[in-house]
Amino acid sequence: MSQLTKGLNQRVMYVENKNNGEARIGWVTFSKTGKTIYYKEKVLKRIKGGGISGNYYCEDTDDEYWISGVKKIGSNAHWAEPVKIEIDTDAIDEYEKIRHI
Numbered sequence: 001m002s003q004l005t006k007g008l009n010q011r012v013m014y015v016e017n018k019n020n021g022e023a024r025i026g027w028v029t030f031s032k033t034g035k036t037i038y039y040k041e042k043v044l045k046r047i048k049g050g051g052i053s054g055n056y057y058c059e060d061t062d063d064e065y066w067i068s069g070v071k072k073i074g075s076n077a078h079w080a081e082p083v084k085i086e087i088d089t090d091a092i093d094e095y096e097k098i099r100h101i
Contacts, residue, residue: 012094014076019063026088
């Protein structure tokens with residue numbers, strides 16, 4: 001069990017494209033090792049040693065992504081890089097449970 005997967009096959013997470021600033025909260029699934037994350041049609045691979053601004057990269061586009069668990073206080077975006085965060089409709093109920101809304 002890793003801190004990222006928390007032993008789950010799928011989890012609602014914060015997914016931010018560091019190249020274009022698009023940020024979403026939605027369901028992701030994990031490979032068995034947890035080194036690959038699947039979000040919608042994207043295959044996101046762990047960056048060994050960390051990237052410039054992300055911890056994963058898209059296999060198709062090479063865009064860097066920051067992926068993290070949803071924070072209870074709702075401050076997922078970096079304070080110095082404010083972005084508009086969209087929540088996938090199928091993740092709203094789980095997001096509200098995490099945030100205790």
